[in-house]
Amino acid sequence: DAGVIQSPRHEVTEMGQEVTLRCKPISGHDYLFWYRQTMMRGLELLIYFNNNVPIDDSGMPEDRFSAKMPNASFSTLKIQPSEPRDSAVYFCASSLGGMGEAFFGQGTRLTVV
Amino acid sequence: GENVEQHPSTLSVQEGDSAVIKCTYSDSASNYFPWYKQELGKGPQLIIDIRSNVGEKKDQRIAVTLNKTAKHFSLHITETQPEDSAVYFCAARIQGAQKLVFGQGTRLTINP
Numbered sequence: 001d002a003g004v005i006q007s008p009r010h011e012v013t014e015m016g017q018e019v020t021l022r023c024k025p026i027s028g029h030d031y032l033f034w035y036r037q038t039m040m041r042g043l044e045l046l047i048y049f050n051n052n053v054p055i056d057d058s059g060m061p062e063d064r065f066s067a068k069m070p071n072a073s074f075s076t077l078k079i080q081p082s083e084p085r086d087s088a089v090y091f092c093a094s095s096l097g098g099m100g101e102a103f104f105g106q107g108t109r110l111t112v113v
Numbered sequence: 114g115e116n117v118e119q120h121p122s123t124l125s126v127q128e129g130d131s132a133v134i135k136c137t138y139s140d141s142a143s144n145y146f147p148w149y150k151q152e153l154g155k156g157p158q159l160i161i162d163i164r165s166n167v168g169e170k171k172d173q174r175i176a177v178t179l180n181k182t183a184k185h186f187s188l189h190i191t192e193t194q195p196e197d198s199a200v201y202f203c204a205a206r207i208q209g210a211q212k213l214v215f216g217q218g219t220r221l222t223i224n225p
Contacts, residue, residue: 004156031211033212042202042215042216042217042218043157043202043215043218045212045213045214048211048212050211055211056211056212091156091157093156095211098210098211099145099206099211101147101159101162102147102159102213103159104149104156104157104158105156106154106155106156107155107156
């Protein structure tokens with residue numbers, strides 16, 4: 001398996017624009033997690049899904065953030081409108097069963113100017 | 114909720130020496146403690162984990178110890194090599210929950 005695949009790897013956008021980050025989990029994994037990494041706050045869990053259903057979105061910072069998982073092989077994290085403080089590296093991870101090892105993607109480095 | 118503290122934030126050791134990174138957690142219901150290594154430009158990768166029913170686990174040059182009473186766990190790397198240079202994260206997961214809470218990370222530098 002190619003592992004967790006995220007796109008794009010880098011994204012630079014202007015404040016106020018919509019940003020969509022994409023993730024393809026490892027085939028067969030039933031849990032998908034979205035994390036945000038910043039120097040100040042480290043790795044924070046934003047939301048996670050089980051069998052395509054959102055289970056816990058308590059980490060989503062604001063209504064500007066939304067996530068979807070329309071099928072088992074694809075998820076998106078959308079920020080609308082984006083703000084400079086959203087600049088961070090966003091990681092997607094997947095696991096088989098909630099107790100299994102979480103495999104991380106390469107991340108998307110988002111810069112909002 | 115769970116809170117994980119990690120120390121030190123940076124660590125520099127000579128090649129061949131040992132490195133130790135320590136973490137404490139707050140929720141006694143946590144029962145799974147993984148360690149991740151993150152290299153520049155990459156996502157975190159699991160290197161070793163331990164569950165609360167054991168006190169120590171080894172995998173070649175890497176070992177993890179867990180003290181449930183004191184609620185702390187440590188990563189030990191022996192005979193360090195330049196390729197060990199990276200950021201290391203500890204994490205904890207509460208029994209019955211699926212989400213990991215991460216420490217702030219330790220930037221380990223191995224000096225040749």
